[in-house]
Amino acid sequence: MAESRRPTPxxxxxxxxxxxxxxxxSEHEVLVFLVxxxxxIGVARLLGGLMKRIGQPSVVGELLAGVMLGPSxxxxxxxxxxxWVFGEEVVTSVIFGLSWLGVIMxxxxxxxxxxxxxxxxxxxxxxxxxxxxxxxxxxxxTALAYLVPESxxxxxxxxxxxxxxxxxxxxxxxxxxxxxxxxxxxxxxxNFGQITLAAGMTMDAVxxxxxxxxxxxxxxxxxxxLLAQSFGGLIVFxxxxxxIGRWALDTxxxxxxxxxxxxxxxxxxxxxxxxxxxxxxxxxxxxAILGAFIVGxxxxxxxxxxxxxxxxxxxxxxxxxxxxxxxxxxxxxxxGLLNSWTGIGWTLGLTVIAIVAKVTGTVIGGRLAGxxxxxxxxxxxxxxxxxxxxxxxxxxGLNLGVxxxxxxxxxxLVAIITSLLAxxxxxxxxxxxxxxxxxxxxxxxxxLLAASEILGSKRVLIPTRGGDSSRYAxxxxxxVLDEPEVTVLAVDVRGGRFGRRVRGGSSNxxxxxxxxxxxxxxxxxKTAADPAEAxxxxxxxxxxxxxxxxxxAESDSGVFSNVxxxxxxxxxxxxxxxxxxxxxxxxxxxxxxxxxxxxVATRASRAAEELAYSIARMSGGRASAIHxxxxxxxxxxxxxNNPAVANAVRTGLEMVGAAAAxxxxxxxxxxxxxxxxxxxxxEIVDFANTRGVDLAVFGTAARPLSNRPFFxxxxxxxxxxxxxxxxxxxxxxxxx
Numbered sequence: 001m002a003e004s005r006r007p008t009p010x011x012x013x014x015x016x017x018x019x020x021x022x023x024x025x026s027e028h029e030v031l032v033f034l035v036x037x038x039x040x041i042g043v044a045r046l047l048g049g050l051m052k053r054i055g056q057p058s059v060v061g062e063l064l065a066g067v068m069l070g071p072s073x074x075x076x077x078x079x080x081x082x083x084w085v086f087g088e089e090v091v092t093s094v095i096f097g098l099s100w101l102g103v104i105m106x107x108x109x110x111x112x113x114x115x116x117x118x119x120x121x122x123x124x125x126x127x128x129x130x131x132x133x134x135x136x137x138x139x140x141x142t143a144l145a146y147l148v149p150e151s152x153x154x155x156x157x158x159x160x161x162x163x164x165x166x167x168x169x170x171x172x173x174x175x176x177x178x179x180x181x182x183x184x185x186x187x188x189x190x191n192f193g194q195i196t197l198a199a200g201m202t203m204d205a206v207x208x209x210x211x212x213x214x215x216x217x218x219x220x221x222x223x224x225x226l227l228a229q230s231f232g233g234l235i236v237f238x239x240x241x242x243x244i245g246r247w248a249l250d251t252x253x254x255x256x257x258x259x260x261x262x263x264x265x266x267x268x269x270x271x272x273x274x275x276x277x278x279x280x281x282x283x284x285x286x287x288a289i290l291g292a293f294i295v296g297x298x299x300x301x302x303x304x305x306x307x308x309x310x311x312x313x314x315x316x317x318x319x320x321x322x323x324x325x326x327x328x329x330x331x332x333x334x335x336g337l338l339n340s341w342t343g344i345g346w347t348l349g350l351t352v353i354a355i356v357a358k359v360t361g362t363v364i365g366g367r368l369a370g371x372x373x374x375x376x377x378x379x380x381x382x383x384x385x386x387x388x389x390x391x392x393x394x395x396x397g398l399n400l401g402v403x404x405x406x407x408x409x410x411x412x413l414v415a416i417i418t419s420l421l422a423x424x425x426x427x428x429x430x431x432x433x434x435x436x437x438x439x440x441x442x443x444x445x446x447x448l449l450a451a452s453e454i455l456g457s458k459r460v461l462i463p464t465r466g467g468d469s470s471r472y473a474x475x476x477x478x479x480v481l482d483e484p485e486v487t488v489l490a491v492d493v494r495g496g497r498f499g500r501r502v503r504g505g506s507s508n509x510x511x512x513x514x515x516x517x518x519x520x521x522x523x524x525x526k527t528a529a530d531p532a533e534a535x536x537x538x539x540x541x542x543x544x545x546x547x548x549x550x551x552x553a554e555s556d557s558g559v560f561s562n563v564x565x566x567x568x569x570x571x572x573x574x575x576x577x578x579x580x581x582x583x584x585x586x587x588x589x590x591x592x593x594x595x596x597x598x599x600v601a602t603r604a605s606r607a608a609e610e611l612a613y614s615i616a617r618m619s620g621g622r623a624s625a626i627h628x629x630x631x632x633x634x635x636x637x638x639x640x641n642n643p644a645v646a647n648a649v650r651t652g653l654e655m656v657g658a659a660a661a662x663x664x665x666x667x668x669x670x671x672x673x674x675x676x677x678x679x680x681x682x683e684i685v686d687f688a689n690t691r692g693v694d695l696a697v698f699g700t701a702a703r704p705l706s707n708r709p710f711f712x713x714x715x716x717x718x719x720x721x722x723x724x725x726x727x728x729x730x731x732x733x734x735x736x
Contacts, residue, residue: 044065
């Protein structure tokens with residue numbers, strides 16, 4: 001309405017256009033806005049970094065930054081400057097809007113990091129622990145809420161509503177804070193760390209629903225019909241999101257990837273989807289953060305999703321939006337409101353009660369699920385951090401008038417203190433606790449997979465029309481990859497089959513599918529004028545690895561068939577090529593029992609070692625790691641005649657020693673050999689052809705040469721002259 005418009009100060013031009021009757025920000029207000037933004041982000045990031053340096057979560061420093069910039073410190077030391085910076089109500093409203101955008105972004109990131117597989121894996125323990133860790137504190141704090149001073153309660157608020165808000169704020173766990181604590185202390189992948197995350201995720205999901213219900217009650221009273229309408233709408237929203245929504249997002253992301261993997265476009269789709277989810281749950285009176293969280297989980301599970309999207313979201317949120325939210329949350333804390341021993345006593349008392357109730361509830365829930373002793377204490381210690389979730393509940397309560405400024409201050413201080421104490425309690429719980437052997441083996445395996453170029457691949461593409469090489473490749477990769485999702489792509493040429501049929505090949509990939517029995521897989525059939533281009537286009541749709549069964553070269557111009565050469569030149573992903581030569585006989589049903597891998601100091605060579613040793617371990621066989629030092633023609637074998645060769649031999653011994661240690665970590669005995677020869681590639685081929693080798697594994701960087709790849713003369717020679725099956729690990733040149 002016109003009469004509600006705020007007048008612009010005289011002689012101060014407006015820099016933002018007004019919309020309708022809304023007043024624009026003046027030059028002065030824009031200046032104050034920029035000052036506020038710079039202070040909130042700068043001080044929050046500075047204190048967050050300092051906290052990380054002393055072993056505390058950065059969120060604690062970001063909260064403290066707001067407390068320092070607020071009336072508790074800045075307002076006391078420089079009241080005039082504080083009023084100038086934070087006294088403009090309109091500017092503060094804009095910052096408030098940005099802070100809510102920050103919490104929405106934060107919940108999208110948390111949704112991305114919510115691993116539903118973890119919850120499924122530890123579902124019994126997670127449900128039992130989360131029930132105990134949530135229900136006991138809820139009951140204790142609800143009863144205690146009726147004893148708190150009236151100064152904590154918003155004016156005219158029903159006691160039951162207030163009790164519900166304060167109980168929820170002091171009972172939930174802060175998943176981002178808990179995850180960060182576990183990560184920085186090195187406990188994230190421990191069994192108790194995984195259960196802690198699963199329990200935290202479960203509690204968060206329940207917590208958002210409880211917050212939504214409490215918000216509805218606070219605004220409209222206990223209206224059963226209204227609550228049913230809200231939660232009925234939520235069920236419809238979830239159903240549509242998991243069906244039509246998932247299909248639409250996957251289709252959009254697939255088109256983005258097919259057109260060149262545009263991170264900008266994929267990021268836009270993700271943010272618009274999250275904001276849409278937020279506005280729907282806000283419309284349903286269930287808080288925008290719930291919708292953003294749900295959409296974040298869905299985005300992480302899309303088949304076609306760029307990993308860079310999560311990275312950009314996480315970086316942007318951590319650098320800008322999360323500091324704004326946490327600092328603004330702390331900005332509204334006025335420690336001066338605790339101007340009596342009563343207020344201070346209640347703050348400390350609620351902190352102790354929140355921690356004790358959380359740990360006790362966790363121990364009880366853990367015992368029911370078979371989690372006991374130190375593991376249960378570690379779970380309770382990790383879950384005791386209230387952090388972000390408690391603050392979000394407090395903010396909602398303050399905005400709805402359920403909490404007074406004093407009550408809000410108490411809850412935020414309790415959240416900060418528990419976040420500070422949680423790492424120390426966790427360290428005490430695990431001090432002197434040796435990691436069980438089976439858990440240590442799992443951790444070592446996960447560490448190897450995380451650092452692996454190949455073994456950690458989840459989405460695998462096998463372009464094939466069948467044949468010995470493809471069938472053998474599928475069998476080998478299915479044996480060593482950890483629960484992969486395999487797509488078998490069969491491409492026909494318009495008007496005929498593409499490529500020459502491989503030895504023993506079929507016109508369909510049924511033999512390949514048989515080799516993949518027991519592995520999750522699907523088949524895609526396509527028709528294209530250019531099969532290689534069709535395969536390359538499919539490879540851009542979020543795959544981690546391409547596996548090709550290669551027939552022998554059709555001419556002297558390439559190492560493999562023309563189609564395979566073109567695919568290798570077009571695909572910019574780690575690629576495994578398997579060639580089963582005709583002289584090797586029939587494809588065996590068993591895995592190779594003697595695997596050879598040449599060792600050199602490159603990442604591609606290490607990737608070849610990973611696969612070679614993993615295959616040998618699965619077959620129960622052995623592996624040979626060989627390093628050949630080139631000896632110039634005409635020189636004898638006496639190393640003292642050539643110090644350079646002698647030094648190269650010492651380096652080779654170090655390499656194969658490291659290879660043996662690496663094989664031991666992967667669970668296989670590695671036989672090592674260092675040789676001196678005038679022709680290294682010939683020596684390796686001779687070893688493979690005469691020493692009972694079942695498979696030779698070579699690592700190389702594929703360098704484009706015209707419309708085909710070039711592996712280097714040595715690797716090409718070994719591929720062409722080996723009489724045993726050959727596996728080549730080709731990494732894109734940018735990976736080397």
